[in-house]
Amino acid sequence: xxxxxxxxxxxxxxxxxxxxxxxxxxxxxxxxxxxxxxxxxxxxxxxxxxxxxxxxxxxxxxxxxxxxxxxxxxxxxxxxxxxxxxxxxxxxxxxxxxxxxxxxxxxxxxxxxxxxxxxxxxxxxxxxxxxxxxxxxxxxxxxxxxxxxxxxxxxx
Numbered sequence: 001x002x003x004x005x006x007x008x009x010x011x012x013x014x015x016x017x018x019x020x021x022x023x024x025x026x027x028x029x030x031x032x033x034x035x036x037x038x039x040x041x042x043x044x045x046x047x048x049x050x051x052x053x054x055x056x057x058x059x060x061x062x063x064x065x066x067x068x069x070x071x072x073x074x075x076x077x078x079x080x081x082x083x084x085x086x087x088x089x090x091x092x093x094x095x096x097x098x099x100x101x102x103x104x105x106x107x108x109x110x111x112x113x114x115x116x117x118x119x120x121x122x123x124x125x126x127x128x129x130x131x132x133x134x135x136x137x138x139x140x141x142x143x144x145x146x147x148x149x150x151x152x153x154x155x156x
Contacts, residue, residue, distance in 0.1 A: 011073055015066050023066035030060050080109070080116040089122060100125075 015023065033040050038053030051059075065072045075081075081089070086106075087097040098115070101108050107121045 010066065010071065012071075014069060014071050020067055020069050023063045027060050027063035027067055030056065030063065075119050077120055079119045081119060081122065083115050083117065086117040086122050090126060 010019070030040060033042070034056065035041055035050075038056065040051040040056035040059075041048050042051060043049070062072060062074075075089075083097055083101070084094050087094040090097065097106075097117075100106050101115055101117070106117060106125045108115045108117045110116075
C-alpha cells in the first residue's frame with residue numbers, strides 16, 4: 001500500500017528502501033539499454049523512441065542518486081532562488097548568505113522586501129570558491145614540499 005508521503009514524491013524526503021531498489025534496477029536497465037552512440041532506445045506508443053545521449057546520461061545519473069538514497073532536487077538554470085534555498089545549496093546559514101549578498105559577493109535581485117539569487121550566479125560563486133580552495137591547497141602542498149627539501153638539505 002502506498003502512503004500519502006510516498007505519493008507526494010521525492011522533492012522533500014529521502015527515498016524509501018523500495019524506491020532505492022527500484023532506482024538501482026532502473027539505472028542498471030537503462031545503462032544496459034544504451035546503444036553504441038550512447039542513445040537510449042525505449043518503446044513508445046508509435047514505436048521505438050530514441051533518447052539523446054545527454055538526456056539518457058542525465059536520467060541514469062538521477063537514478064544513481066536515488067539508488068544511493070540521496071534526496072534530489074532538479075533546479076532549472078534560469079531559476080531564481082530564495083535566500084534559504086541558496087544557503088541550503090551552499091551548505092551555509094541564511095544569515096551568512098545574507099552577509100555575502102550585502103557585500104555584493106553574489107549578485108541578487110530585490111523582489112519587494114525579499115532577495116532572490118539566480119541559480120547560475122550561485123553556481124558561479126560556488127565554482128570560484130572551489131577554485132580558490134584548490135589554489136590554496138596547491139600552495140600549501142608546495143610549501144610543504146619546499147619545507148621537506150630544506151629539512152633534507154639541513155640533515156645532509
